[in-house]
Amino acid sequence: MKLLIVVLLSLSISGIAQKIPQGNPKRMEDRILALGRFGANPEGGVSRVAYSEADIAGRAYVMGLMKNAGLEVHLDAAGNIIGRRAGKDNKLAPIAFGSHIDSVPGGGNYDGDVGSLGAIECIELLNEGKITTQHPLEVIIFQNEEGGLIGSEALCGILPATSLDLVSNSGKTIRQGIAELGGNVEKLSEAARKKGYYHAFLELHIEQGGILDKKGINIGVVEGIVGINQWSVTITGKGNHAGTTPMDQRQDAMVAAAKLTLAINRAATSVPGRQVATVGRIQAFPGAPNVIPGKVIMTLEIRDLSHEKILSVFAEIQSQGIIIEKETGTTIAYTLTNENLPAPTDPRIQSLVAAAAKELGLTTQLMPSGAGHDAQDMATIAPTGMIFVPSKNGVSHAPDEYTSPQDMANGASVLLQTILKLDKQTLN
Amino acid sequence: MKLLIVVLLSLSISGIAQKIPQGNPKRMEDRILALGRFGANPEGGVSRVAYSEADIAGRAYVMGLMKNAGLEVHLDAAGNIIGRRAGKDNKLAPIAFGSHIDSVPGGGNYDGDVGSLGAIECIELLNEGKITTQHPLEVIIFQNEEGGLIGSEALCGILPATSLDLVSNSGKTIRQGIAELGGNVEKLSEAARKKGYYHAFLELHIEQGGILDKKGINIGVVEGIVGINQWSVTITGKGNHAGTTPMDQRQDAMVAAAKLTLAINRAATSVPGRQVATVGRIQAFPGAPNVIPGKVIMTLEIRDLSHEKILSVFAEIQSQGIIIEKETGTTIAYTLTNENLPAPTDPRIQSLVAAAAKELGLTTQLMPSGAGHDAQDMATIAPTGMIFVPSKNGVSHAPDEYTSPQDMANGASVLLQTILKLDKQTLN
Numbered sequence: 001m002k003l004l005i006v007v008l009l010s011l012s013i014s015g016i017a018q019k020i021p022q023g024n025p026k027r028m029e030d031r032i033l034a035l036g037r038f039g040a041n042p043e044g045g046v047s048r049v050a051y052s053e054a055d056i057a058g059r060a061y062v063m064g065l066m067k068n069a070g071l072e073v074h075l076d077a078a079g080n081i082i083g084r085r086a087g088k089d090n091k092l093a094p095i096a097f098g099s100h101i102d103s104v105p106g107g108g109n110y111d112g113d114v115g116s117l118g119a120i121e122c123i124e125l126l127n128e129g130k131i132t133t134q135h136p137l138e139v140i141i142f143q144n145e146e147g148g149l150i151g152s153e154a155l156c157g158i159l160p161a162t163s164l165d166l167v168s169n170s171g172k173t174i175r176q177g178i179a180e181l182g183g184n185v186e187k188l189s190e191a192a193r194k195k196g197y198y199h200a201f202l203e204l205h206i207e208q209g210g211i212l213d214k215k216g217i218n219i220g221v222v223e224g225i226v227g228i229n230q231w232s233v234t235i236t237g238k239g240n241h242a243g244t245t246p247m248d249q250r251q252d253a254m255v256a257a258a259k260l261t262l263a264i265n266r267a268a269t270s271v272p273g274r275q276v277a278t279v280g281r282i283q284a285f286p287g288a289p290n291v292i293p294g295k296v297i298m299t300l301e302i303r304d305l306s307h308e309k310i311l312s313v314f315a316e317i318q319s320q321g322i323i324i325e326k327e328t329g330t331t332i333a334y335t336l337t338n339e340n341l342p343a344p345t346d347p348r349i350q351s352l353v354a355a356a357a358k359e360l361g362l363t364t365q366l367m368p369s370g371a372g373h374d375a376q377d378m379a380t381i382a383p384t385g386m387i388f389v390p391s392k393n394g395v396s397h398a399p400d401e402y403t404s405p406q407d408m409a410n411g412a413s414v415l416l417q418t419i420l421k422l423d424k425q426t427l428n
Numbered sequence: 429m430k431l432l433i434v435v436l437l438s439l440s441i442s443g444i445a446q447k448i449p450q451g452n453p454k455r456m457e458d459r460i461l462a463l464g465r466f467g468a469n470p471e472g473g474v475s476r477v478a479y480s481e482a483d484i485a486g487r488a489y490v491m492g493l494m495k496n497a498g499l500e501v502h503l504d505a506a507g508n509i510i511g512r513r514a515g516k517d518n519k520l521a522p523i524a525f526g527s528h529i530d531s532v533p534g535g536g537n538y539d540g541d542v543g544s545l546g547a548i549e550c551i552e553l554l555n556e557g558k559i560t561t562q563h564p565l566e567v568i569i570f571q572n573e574e575g576g577l578i579g580s581e582a583l584c585g586i587l588p589a590t591s592l593d594l595v596s597n598s599g600k601t602i603r604q605g606i607a608e609l610g611g612n613v614e615k616l617s618e619a620a621r622k623k624g625y626y627h628a629f630l631e632l633h634i635e636q637g638g639i640l641d642k643k644g645i646n647i648g649v650v651e652g653i654v655g656i657n658q659w660s661v662t663i664t665g666k667g668n669h670a671g672t673t674p675m676d677q678r679q680d681a682m683v684a685a686a687k688l689t690l691a692i693n694r695a696a697t698s699v700p701g702r703q704v705a706t707v708g709r710i711q712a713f714p715g716a717p718n719v720i721p722g723k724v725i726m727t728l729e730i731r732d733l734s735h736e737k738i739l740s741v742f743a744e745i746q747s748q749g750i751i752i753e754k755e756t757g758t759t760i761a762y763t764l765t766n767e768n769l770p771a772p773t774d775p776r777i778q779s780l781v782a783a784a785a786k787e788l789g790l791t792t793q794l795m796p797s798g799a800g801h802d803a804q805d806m807a808t809i810a811p812t813g814m815i816f817v818p819s820k821n822g823v824s825h826a827p828d829e830y831t832s833p834q835d836m837a838n839g840a841s842v843l844l845q846t847i848l849k850l851d852k853q854t855l856n
Contacts, residue, residue, distance in 0.1 A: 209672030226671060230717050241824055242706040243654060243731050243798030244637030247697045249822065254707050258689035265683050269675045278670040279682050280717045282710055289658050289708045289727035289765075299717035303671050337717075370671030394677065396669055 021125040022360070023118070023409030023416070031117045032408070035061060035101065036109040045399030046109060049169035050102040050144035051177030058101050059181070062116060062141055069123040071139060076191040078154030079183030081141035085123060087133045087423075093199040095422055096138040096382070097122065097415060100145035100374060105169055107146075108401025114389065114408050115204040116141050121412040122419060133423045135199050142374045143181055150174055152374035156381050157192030198382035200349060200422050203375040204411045205386060206403050210394020211367060218362035218410050220388030221353045225369045225376040226303040227342035229310050235260065237330040239286060239294025250292055251329035254284050257296040260332065263320035264300060267313050274368055275304035275313055300334070305342050305368045343376035348427060349385030349418070356417030362410055371396075383427045387414050449553040450788070451546070451837030451844070459545045460836070463489060463529065464537040473827030474537060477597035478530040478572035479605030486529050487609070490544060490569055497551040499567060504619040506582030507611030509569035513551060515561045515851075521627040523850055524566040524810070525550070525843060528573035528802060533597055535574075536829020542817065542836050543632040544569050549840040550847060561851045563627050570802045571609055578602055580802035584809050585620030626810035628777060628850050631803040632839045633814060634831050638822020639795060646790035646838050648816030649781045653797045653804040654731040655770035657738050663688065665758040667714060667722025678720055679757035682712050685724040688760065691748035692728060695741050702796055703732035703741055728762070733770050733796045771804035776855060777813030777846070784845030790838055799824075811855045815842050 038061060039046040039054025048054040063081055066073050071083030084094070099115025119139045126133070142151035147168045153159035164175040164185065178185050207213075212220050237253035261279045268277035278301045284293035300317070302310045314334075321332045350366065357364045367388065369375075375386050389411040392402040466489060467474040467482025476482040491509055494501050499511030512522070527543025547567045554561070570579035575596045581587035592603040592613065606613050635641075640648050665681035689707045696705035706729045712721035728745070730738045742762075749760045778794065785792045795816065797803075803814050817839040820830040 207672065208669055209674065210677055211674060214677070228671070228718075240822065241636055241799060242704065242708060242729055243656070243800075244635065244824065245704070245798070245822060246637065246639065246702060247693070247704055249638055249642070252693075252706075254689060254710065255693050258686040258693075258707075261682060261686035262690070265675075265680075265686075274674060276670065276673070276675055278680075278718070278720055279686075280670060280712065280719050280721060281715045282682065282712050284708065284710050287709045289729050290656075290706070291708050292706055293708060301670055301717050370673070371669060372671075394668065394673060396672065 021129045023121055023125070023412030025405035025409040027124070028117060028121060028408040028412065029405040031065065032109055032113055035113050035117065039103065041106065041399065043399055045107055045401065046103050047105045047107065048101065048103040049105055050147050051168055051170040051172045051180050055102050056180065059141070062101055065120050066139060069120055070127060071123060075182050076155065077184045077187040078151055078191040079143040079178045079181030080151045080155055080191065083139040085137040087136040089134050090136050092135040093197060094136045094138045095133070095199045095419055096140055097202040097204070097419065098140035098142065099203050099205060100142045100151070102144055102146050104146045104397050106399065107397055108399060110206045110391070110401045110403045111208065111396055112145060114206050114403055114411060118204040118408065118412040118415055122416040125412070125416050133419070135423050137419070144168060144174070144177065145374055149372060149374055149377055152377035154188055154191050155193055156377045158377065158380065159188070193381055195381045200427060201375065201378040201382045201384045202349070202415060202418055203373060203386050204415045205373060205388060206396065206401070207388040207391045208371050208396035209391065212365065212388060212390035213392055213394060215365065217365045218407070219357040219364045219414055220367045221350050221357070221364050222345055222369050222386035222388055223350065223366055224305045224342055224344035225373055226305050227307050227310055228301065228303050228338065228340040229314065229336065230338040231300040232335045232337050233260070233298050233300050234333045235296045235330050237294055237328065240292045242290045242292050245292060252292050253296040253330055254293040256324050256328040256330040256332065257282065257298055259324045259328065260321060263324065264317050267316040267320065268302070273304065273309060275302065275309050276370065277302045277313060303370055305344065307342055340372065343379045345375070345379065345385050346383035346427070349383055349422070352421045353385050353387055353414060353418050356421060357414045359417060360410070360413050362414065385418065387411055387418070449557045451549055451553070451840030453833035453837040455552070456545060456549060456836040456840065457833040459493065460537055460541055463541050463545065467531065469534065469827065471827055473535055473829065474531050475533045475535065476529065476531040477533055478575050479596055479598040479600045479608050483530050484608065487569070490529055493548050494567060497548055498555060499551060503610050504583065505612045505615040506579055506619040507571040507606045507609030508579045508583055508619065511567040513565040515564040517562050518564050520563040521625060522564040522566045523561070523627045523847055524568055525630040525847065526568035526570065527631050527633060528570045528579070530572055530574050532574045532825050534827065535825050536827055538634045538819070538829045538831045539636065539824055540573060542634050542831055542839060546632040546836065546840040546843055550844040553840070553844050561847070563851050565847070572596060572602070572605065573802055577800060577802055577805055580805035582616055582619050583621055584805045586805065586808065587616070621809055623809045628855060629803065629806040629810045629812045630777070630843060630846055631801060631814045632843045633801060633816060634824065634829070635816040635819045636799050636824035637819065640793065640816060640818035641820055641822060643793065645793045645818070646835070647785040647792045647842055648795045649778050649785070649792050650773055650797050650814035650816055651778065651794055652733045652770055652772035653801055654733050655735050655738055656729065656731050656766065656768040656800070657742065657764065658766040659728045659762045660765050661688070661726050661728050662761045663724045663758050665722055665756065668720045670718045670720050673720060680720050681724040681758055682721040684752050684756040684758040684760065685710065685726055687752045687756065688749060691752065692745050695744040695748065696730070701732065701737060703730065703737050704798065705730045705741060731798055733772065735770055768800065771807045773803070773807065773813050774811035774855070777811055777850070780849045781813050781815055781842060781846050784849060785842045787845065788838070788841050790842065813846065815839055815846070
């Protein structure tokens with residue numbers, strides 16, 4: 001009975017929704033393929049790393065699309081591309097939305113591109129529908145997302161000065177890269193927007209994981225971007241001859257590392273939630289087949305939407321570690337090497353995204369973003385939301401990254417509906 | 429009753445044994461320290477790698493001792509030092525005994541040296557006791573034991589021609605090294621001794637493990653030198669984003685590697701015996717903290733006196749591996765990279781060594797040699813025995829390798845008693 005009401009309701013609302021133009025799968029696909037020619041690799045996908053020639057050419061292509069769609073385009077001092085569309089009341093705070101077009105080396109055609117072209121698609125749809133919003137709109141194409149969210153950090157006024165001298169994947173420093181894009185490092189502070197400047201920020205992005213694809217769900221409503229803690233773990237035992245040392249006289253750091261790896265896996269999987277924990281790198285010393293390792297160094301990474309959950313999983317790992325130390329005659333030391341705090345999205349925007357998707361007849365799932373995004377910086381200055389579309393087989397940062405034309409169009413439709421809902425809503 | 433007879437018999441024989449001079453702890457220690465000056469490292473121990481200047485100088489020192497003890501010293505074509513002492517009947521096959529004086533880089537003062545100087549000690553004791561054996565005697569100082577038993581392989585006629593071009597720790601090829609020592613590569617076949625040439629071969633050596641030291645036992649009666657099988661193990665899962673891939677969608681090669689490492693440990697410890705199994709080297713690919721490893725490559729080494737036991741431990745590991753493949757969604761492939769068959773010592777010589785030790789009032793334990801030795805090559809051409817003396821804390825191939833003067837003297841005494849017993853015994 002409840003189901004029937006939902007179906008009827010969605011049919012009746014979709015009657016209203018039909019007035020609003022929906023994302024055009026063919027246009028999205030054509031533009032994805034066109035953008036994919038900049039930095040294309042022979043084996044598929046792109047290496048359009050920030051500040052490379054391909055990046056600069058790709059940005060020129062995207063700026064052309066933005067201008068053709070009637071946006072007033074400028075670069076900020078950080079080199080972010082900003083395209084403005086006037087609202088009915090230009091004293092209102094702008095609604096901003098966008099993503100990035102730079103890629104990792106050997107990346108795919110969808111990470112960042114779907115959100116960037118999806119933002120432009122919304123402008124095309126508003127033009128086609130002859131719709132003017134109350135709030136002015138800003139399409140933002142952030143520079144160098146893959147190299148550490150550089151553009152959004154600058155726009156939010158949180159780019160550390162020391163980052164300017166970091167060498168990016170292009171071989172250029174961030175400082176050189178900003179100049180290359182047409183920004184102005186001397187006036188970087190002018191790029192920084194204050195809290196309250198934006199009415200809201202939205203980012204459409206591919207999921208980069210396999211949850212939506214596996215479950216056949218259309219839209220991910222992002223609860224927030226997970227926090228990331230990374231440790232370097234050093235296990236010290238006693239190096240010894242692998243032939244002359246009986247099994248019961250060993251203090252084998254590799255056996256302890258194996259036990260700890262499984263304890264890490266158990267700690268992440270034995271409690272409810274979507275926390276993840278990973279051992280991605282490991283080295284045994286001295287590293288000869290015929291020597292019992294006296295030392296193992298490995299990495300530990302834990303991610304979750306809740307910082308407390310990260311710490312409680314780590315505490316469980318540490319307490320298992322104490323047992324492993326006793327069992328194996330080793331010592332285990334943890335050094336925190338990186339800590340990004342979680343960035344929750346705005347719950348009101350989550351509801352609007354979910355409602356927009358439902359009105360379009362699309363299925364949704366509330367989910368965390370396991371990867372970092374420009375939206376996590378934007379969440380420090382504006383109410384922020386994120387919309388995910390499926391990644392085929394969960395593949396990302398690889399040539400066979402893929403999202404179907406219809407899924408991209410769905411994403412743009414949900415993005416536009418959410419913008420229109422936000423346009424009618426006071427958030428503060 | 430049987431026990432009582434043995435005790436009475438041993439008491440009566442030890443009456444005879446008192447006539448035989450016993451190893452001189454001070455002379456052994458003085459010579460160990462003197463030899464330790466060649467290639468001495470500032471932090472202790474030696475780096476007297478084969479064919480180095482230190483090795484050549486150390487060999488000259490040892491040859492001096494041998495000549496002073498009245499041995500007729502010559503080099504064979506492989507560069508092994510051979511010192512001959514005539515017997516009463518020089519048509520009898522010689523009894524040979526000895527060890528090596530080359531070390532690993534950063535090695536200690538006892539590995540090889542104790543057996544080499546212990547062999548010379550026996551000659552000193554025979555001289556002091558004015559004893560001439562029936563059989564002629566040969567003291568052999570093998571060249572380049574640590575670099576792959578090169579000298580003993582040549583003497584036994586089993587040195588592969590391809591080994592001549594291997595680069596040793598000195599930076600010289602084996603071919604160059606043999607020339608450097610005064611050997612003659614062109615006439616290498618002349619160095620090869622046939623089966624039956626020797627009446628028997630004996631090697632005194634430090635244990636290099638901690639069994640004797642831990643149990644407070646004087647002499648290890650070596651049952652044989654263990655066989656060694658080594659594999660390269662490749663575990664293939666699916667590399668993926670460590671943030672966006674939920675725990676239950678992972679095919680984590682590192683988790684599978686951890687499970688396999690513990691299965692290897694269990695396989696070696698869950699059945700009776702002294703087999704050992706080791707994972708000494710491991711690498712995860714791509715090896716980034718934020719990427720789930722799609723591949724892990726690690727080494728597996730199993731050692732035991734019984735080749736069948738090695739294969740059965742491996743079979744157990746493989747069958748556990750099949751379960752792990754299913755649990756983790758990975759595949760595991762094993763490539764055999766090295767196989768040394770076990771070399772049992774002659775059971776008759778084991779008994780003579782045990783009897784000799786008991787007559788000297790020393791405690792014994794039957795044990796395998798977990799490390800490789802020249803004796804394993806000699807076992808292919810002659811009835812062979814090995815005598816172990818304790819290594820303090822089981823340390824070897826390190827500067828803090830240590831065996832006490834009394835333990836060294838005990839070893840020389842047992843070696844001499846065993847030679848004298850063999851002298852009166854027909855083995856074939």
